[in-house]
Amino acid sequence: MNEFRLPPLAAWLAIGAVSLPVLTGLHPGQKAPPAPADSTDRPRWVVPDIRRIPQTPEGNLIRYGRELIARTSDYLGPAGKVRPLSNGMNCQNCHLDAGTRFLGNNYGAVYATYPKFRARSGTRETIVKRISDCFERSLNGRAPDSTSREMTAMIAYMKWLGSGVPKGRTPKGTGVEKLRYPDRPADPAAGGRLYTAKCAVCHGKNGEGIKAGKSFVYPPVWGPDSYNDAAGLYRLSNFAGFVKNNMPFGATPEAPQLTDEEAWDLAAFVNSQPRPHKDQSGDWKDLRQKPIDFPFGPYADSFPEKQHKYGPYRPILESLKQP
């Protein structure tokens, strides 16, 4: 068993500088245009073996945290046995394999990188705050209390997942891949045709998902039970990066079933359909830090909301390089 073995120290030292921003001439808050997230030599995250969660009270808490991530709805959904706080989706719907899958929006970097400054809130955020964000946005609901057993358990699980990751490091393959920006606007009509052909069988003709009893077998991608318009997936870049590597279900980064352009078009289509709205006027106080594909103004530049949402993004990036 070598699941707990750390990546060789030399590898971590050698990649010490990879997270430094490339010198692009963008103004200070603006993120550099994405290089493919995993073109670096960072060590890949070694997922700890769940059979090694100890048989102790702390181990039970970790197992409960994992269970809450995988089957959130059973505990905290509309008919949840602990408290009805969220929309019926599971964290695992977007953080695949309970947040452990390579490029499946996993939690490998969470414990090593929080608390951290996040521009959306303009504050240094704890893991509690970050988890609460996904409850309020991705699960369109409310977060469990910060001192509840549920919150404590999810954090214990993320801590255990990250136990082999040195503080401050982001292993290769964590989170969602940043795809290259396409040179044309993402096309909702083309995305709609792809959706019908490749996605509707599981996610429903109207994006409503498929339920067995009270739980979704296939989660909704739009409509009243889906993530709201303040969620991370509502940004085209996040949606495209997630589906490129993981959808249709069974696709992997090694054997994708979509091209990058198809992933962007699907993102444009799905994120043009109706879904719950959340007031997010307090987000992104520093406009220069707003991601360029954030679909709601105001912006630090003069491009319209439509272009920020669908692209083409390059002219926006170019304009930001002007002194």
Ligand code: HEC
């Ligand atoms: C609809 C999809 C979706 C669901 C459901 C969802 N999340 Fe997320 N989550 C995301 C996306 C996308 C990101 C990355 C967003 C970004 O960087 O803007 C994210 C980021 C996170 C992060 C930060 C990861 C990091 O490395 O910085 C945590 C922690 C997290 N989610 C926890 C949860 C928990 C706990 C739940 C369930 C209560 C949940 N999420 C449900 C989509 C989702």
Ligand code: HEC
């Ligand atoms: C064979 C069934 C299947 C097909 C086909 C499929 N998906 Fe999924 N999709 C799933 C399942 C299952 C999940 C949740 C994974 C989990 O909970 O482990 C999911 C999750 C998602 C999510 C994140 C959760 C949510 O509901 O927002 C998105 C977005 C998504 N799929 C988009 C797509 C797109 C776009 C396509 C077409 C290219 C597609 N899927 C095709 C089964 C499928």
